[in-house]
Each structure stands twice: as C-alpha cells, then as structure tokens.
Amino acid sequence: VIKPGHLMQSEIGEQPEVLQRIIDSGLDDIRAVAAAIRERSPRFVLFAARGTSDHACLYAKYLVEIVLGLPAGLVSPSTMTSYGSRPDLRDVLVVVVSQSGGSPDLIETATTARACGAIVLAVTNAPNSPLAAAADLHLDVHAGVEHAVAATKSYTGFAVPAAAAVQVERKSEMVELAQRYRFADRLILTGRGYSYPTVREAALKLMETSYVAALAFSGADLMHGPLAMIDQNSPVLAVVPEGIGAVAMRPVLERLQSGLADLTIFGGASSLPFATSGFRIEHELPEDLSPLVDIIALQHLACEMAIARGFDPDAPRGLLKVTQTW
C-alpha cells in the first residue's frame, strides 16, 4: 500500500539534489544561453507560462527588473493563440517555461513569438519536447522525471542546495501547522517583492492538494480591498525574509496585528514579533535567492494539510499531469 502524499513528499525532498545537479552539470549550458542572449541585446523580456511555472516566471520577472534593469511582463498567451495578435517583438526576449514542454498553447506562443522577431528561450524539464524544439534556445531544469501531479521539484530549478536541505527537514513543524489549519475553509497569504511569487505558488499548491480557498495578495494589494475580508477567524500566512521586502511589509504586518488577525509568519527576527505563531527563516541567503528555499516549507504544508484532511495530494481531484490548454 502506498501512503497518500508519498510521491509529493519524496519530490519535495529531492529539491536540494536538483539544485546541486544544476550547479554541477547545468552551468555550462546556462552560460552559453546567457552569451547568446547578450549578443542580441534585448530591450524587454516577456514570460509565458501556466500554473506553477507562471509563479517561477513571476520570481524571474522581479530578478529581471531589479538585477538586469530591463522592463518585463507576463504575456497573456491567449492574445497570440486565440486573438491572433502579432506584436512587434524585435529586441524582445520571450521566455517560455513549461515542465513538460508539451502544452499546445505555449508551443504556439513560442512559434508565433519567433515569427514576430523575438529571441525565444524555452525552459523545460524535457529537452526533447516540442517546446524545446520550437524555441531558439533551451535550458533544462534537470529536475528529473516528475511523477507528482502537484509539481514541486521543477519550481526550484536553480541554486542554494544546502539551505534547501535544511528546509526539507522542517516537515514536522508543518505537520503541526497543518493541524492548526485543519478546519480552516480559507487562508490568506501575503508577501511583497521577491516573496510575492512564493505566496502565489504556495496558494496554488494548497488549492490543488487540500482544496482550501487560498488567496494570495502582495502586501500592497492586500491593503486595497481584500483586507476587508480578514476577520479573527480568517488565518493569514505571511512570508517575510529579511531585506527590502520585509521593510515594505512592516505597515502591512502592523495593520494585521492591530486588527487582531490570526497571523502566521515565516520570517526573520524583525517580523516575528507581529506573529500569532512564527517560523524563523534560518538561512542567511540574500533576499533575491530566498524564494528558492522559502517555498519548500510551504510545499510541505500543502502536502500535510491534504493528508490531515483525508485527501491524497498525489491524486488531486480531476487533474492530469499535462494540462492541454488551447
């Protein structure tokens, strides 16, 4: 008998290895792709993806805007695939991300973007996939075969293996937190800057495995409307690693505390005093690498909440591993 969540738990635990594998055998490819892109000197970067890959893109968008100083956007694939838009994409780098490399709308987006003048980079976990073939450039995330429907390994396809290994070991704390949220029907997640993609991805994992109504907002957007929805019985979960995002989150945490919200914080020393229950982020990674590691505890939480509720996170209702979207 295979236990519920067996696959998801084992793939959560593989992430440090995946990160190490990229450092050991992926860097040459990454450098070659970077050189090819630099040669074309793109002025803008567009990302196209769905689901979990879309959240990896949101993280990459922050890196492109802040570290590279290039304007960036997330494309709405339907504008090219359904509405027939043919935008002028000269000087534009289009990054298409798909674990399977098999999503028909993303393959079409890559093909159309090339025809419109873009340089197209496909990032997949499947070097022989049609998406890899349709792009100018390809990067493999080296995550190995992903069996779980709720993808976790292919989300953190980059650096920082040791800090990731520490997070993998925090499973028992997440088993406890899952008990705390056992009967919650909704959960509000919040973070700012680099941590916004983390809370978006955590919300998706919670929805697809334990069916809780998980709503993720940037701290700034939370103050515009959704704040009204929070009462003492609507738990809030904030991700606040030390750094600029933590400074920007401070008024949000103060507001939540003064409203007596039930506030769980994954954060550093500066933010934990605002928490009803706090989980200290132990690593000392710079803020821009923190998302690679912080998500792991939340993946555990999603898996454990599903199990606590009597669901099997390896068999979410009505989902297939490759989603066909046209």
Added chain:
Amino acid sequence: VIKPGHLMQSEIGEQPEVLQRIIDSGLDDIRAVAAAIRERSPRFVLFAARGTSDHACLYAKYLVEIVLGLPAGLVSPSTMTSYGSRPDLRDVLVVVVSQSGGSPDLIETATTARACGAIVLAVTNAPNSPLAAAADLHLDVHAGVEHAVAATKSYTGFAVPAAAAVQVERKSEMVELAQRYRFADRLILTGRGYSYPTVREAALKLMETSYVAALAFSGADLMHGPLAMIDQNSPVLAVVPEGIGAVAMRPVLERLQSGLADLTIFGGASSLPFATSGFRIEHELPEDLSPLVDIIALQHLACEMAIARGFDPDAPRGLLKVTQTW
C-alpha cells in the same frame, strides 16, 4: 437613516452617464494625448496601478497587445520604489492609473519612470492630483466625485453608455442571485481573454463588500490546479460574452459541466447551455468593448450580496478610500 449600500448602488447607476460624459467632453483630450504618444512611437507599454485600477489596466493590456500589437506588461511597483531598480525605459510608455491620484508609491513610480526615459501617462479621476502633476501626460476619467469606498464608477471610464444603462437595470436579477449565494463561503470566477479582467475585478468587489472568499482564474489557469478545489458545493461563475474568448472557454465549460459544478454563466447563446443558471448578455457589442458593460451586473451582485449578508457595502471593514502604500 441611510440604507446600507446606498452610495455603492447610486454610483453603479451613474456609469452610463460617466461613459456619455467622456464621449461628450473627453474625446479632444484623448486625441491630443494619443497624438503626443504616437509622436514618441513607443515600442513597449507598461501599466502600474493597484486594486480596481489594476484590473482596468489588465483590460487595457489586452487591448494594447491585440489592437495595437505592442508587447505590454504590468509593473511590480515595488521593484522601483522599494528595490531601487532603474530600468532602461527609453521607447517605453508607462501608464499609471489611480482614481485619487494620491497613492505615494504610484507617484514615485511615475517620477522614477520619467527619470529612466519613459513617456508617462497618468490616468486619474483627479486632474489636480500629485500623480497628474508628476506625469508627462494626463487623462481625466470624468467619473465625478466618488464617495463609495468600493470604487465602481472609475472602473468603466470609457464608451458604450446605452448598453451600460441596460445592465444597470438588471439589479433585481442580481438581488435573486445574491440570495442563491447567501451562505456560500467561497466563489470561483472564471473567464478568458477580455473577460479575465472582468472576473478579477468582480472578485475584488465581492471580497471587499461581502467578505466571501472569491477566487478569479483565467479559464486556462483554472485547468492547472485550482480545478481540484471545485466540488458540487463550490459555486462557479463564468463570464462568457460571444467571441473568441467564448470559443476558448468552451473546453473549460464542458469540463465544469461534466464535473457537475454549480455553474452560473453570464454569457451569449453559445455558452448558456452549459449553465446551471444562466444570465443572457443582451448587448451586441464587439467582444473588446464587452468588459465595459459586463462588469456592471457583477458590481450589483457584490453590493446585493453584502446587503443580503447584513453588511454595509458603503462601509467595508477596515478600508479607507485612499490607500497609502509605500
């Protein structure tokens, strides 16, 4: 005694007038601004906004990508305001949208974007606001003073007054639908293409007035994960005006119907057969103008749900009219 929802209802009803006012007295300004932008021939368009204005931007992003064929993105304001990013914005049009024109982070975004070489257009309901002063160009949405905290008038600041007037008259149908959802704790909204901003904005209005956990997904993203969350007791509300978006939504509606979801559809003849309960969209507007009108029935729904639940939508918990975000 002023009845709960009085302000919100009266501002929902003012939308046809606002639209007419723009046609009567706003077109000259719009043409002048368009000419000034054309002269600079921007290659890329970025939008910056929060809350309801962000959803207006999402609609505008579809128009820019499809009608103008320009790549576009929604900026994460914190990259410039908190993380100090100074992107290369030559050839970039930055559109900053704020009802009040007073949001400090958006004023800073406008100032920084100009310093980085962008042409900056502010769209506000306050011509004398600091945001209007900080931009190269300004457009007034002519919505008049907005008293309700849950902004509705400034969302539809454009065309099509007659169709809007018809929608305003559908209030009684929404009173009934609000009774159907009286005890629902969550509500899933979905639409594709031009209707995706409509369901995002409807979800925000539902959250801020009636505190329901309202989750909006593009039809494509719904198939990646969140679908697992839907059972026979999680009502789904789809917005499907006739057009390309309706064709793209068809597999989503088929999937929801086969899963026995409780599915309310605001749509045309081609989609209504999939509905548990259907509301016919009567207007014959082209799909790309439909969002201006379709939102109105959903604003009514948010207002009526709040009232049915004993809340006053004119006084949402913990919200101020101008949100200060840094």
